[in-house]
Amino acid sequence: MIQLHNVSLTYQQDASALNNINLKIGKGEFVFLTGPSGAGKTSLLRLLYGALTPKSGQVLIDGQNITRMSPSHIPLLRRTIGVVFQDFKLLHNRTVFENVAISLEVLGWGRADVGKKTMHMLKQMGIESKYNLITERLSGGEQQRVALARALVNDPKILLADEPTGNLDDANKNQILAIFKEANVRGTTVVVATHDRRLIEQGHKRLVTLHKGEIVEQMEKETTGNAQTF
């Protein structure tokens, strides 16, 4: 589903953000990207939804080489990828409903269908009663769930999440992880960038560790708890 071949990325001429990354993530996989701040986790995710272009190397998403993609095709790619941002990127002067519905509106869905699907998604997230509230009035956990609902409402092939549990308490973290797992069970490929060790431990999923823009370790964590180094 996701393939990176010899990908390097530089922000400025001297600073290298990612260096010769090779990574393959299969369809339906659940991967944690970890590493210290500045390791390149966010940059890697941004490459995957076409917000950045690598200096060299190829990025393939679902068989399409996005490094060669024309700008007019990027929106079509993004419709198949749900993204949860570290800072949520919610529209603060809009309601919960409007924030989630936007993902379907850009697809050209009819009003009635947008309403039905959005409310269904909000129900799954447990925030249907807040549909008419301005997102500014929600707690951090609730805002996170709105962001998740927006990312998942159009049943994306891939879900990318950047530090999704950053400021959440344990109860909220568990709920968010459960939502990720549920989406994964339904067939969505999930990539979560985090340095939250607890989340990774609980996740029991494949782990990719980045350090200074390079992949330093890949581990497949079995449900039994046995670690296997690649």
Added chain:
Amino acid sequence: MFVNVVTIGTITLALLIVSLFLLVFVNIESAVENWSERVQVTVYFDKELAPQELNELHGKVSALPGVYRVSYVSRAQALKRFKSRLKGQETLLEGIKPEILPVSFEIALKRSHRDMVSVENFVAQLKRVPGITEVQYGEEWVRRFNSFLNYMRILGALLGGFLVITVIFIVSNTIKLTIYSRRDELEVMSLVGATRFFIKAPFLLEGFIQGLAGSLLSIVLLFGLYELFLHNSGNFLSFNPVTSGLAFLPPEYIFGLLLAGSGLGFIGSLTSLKRFITV
């Protein structure tokens, strides 16, 4: 909502300045056009013309390019005019007979033929008509009038150009700020896979409507100011503005302002969006 009101208000005020300038310019130009009617060429004859000769010459002169009207002034009419100019001192003319005054053709020229070069060309052509010897046309006055006209036009173009540039700058920056305040929306739409057209369309429509509303409001305000001036300035002006022929903007100027306002809103939005939509 607040941002929209501020944007429309800015466009309104900016265009009001331009339309006020246009109104003043249009009225000055129409006043100057009226003065140009004094550009007149006179042909003198030292003898009274026979009716047939008069008709023949009148026809020849009327057929010349640029002629608007040819009027024949007989000796009797000339004396009458002379008397009316010397009102109060008519005694000076006692004993004077019309015969000492010449008969003449007074030729008014078309608007497009009232500049210095056209008048000189016309006079040269006139002199070639058999039977015409003496031609006068107030050369100095025509020359001065023309240089005044050119000066007015250059000044108008400079001031107008400066105003238009200022207005474009103010309006485009205001629109840029409006779009900047909503850049989160642009970003989110782009990230959830909206096409460029889907993102831009509502902003372009909004810019167009803001520009149209702003220009419409500026015209309404200008009309209010015009009416206010027309009916209240008589007290401190030496002329009555109602009877002086002070006109409002002609329809084509109003249409032009509406077009400029909406175009400015649309293009301002388009260029600002380019800056904020990266992908």
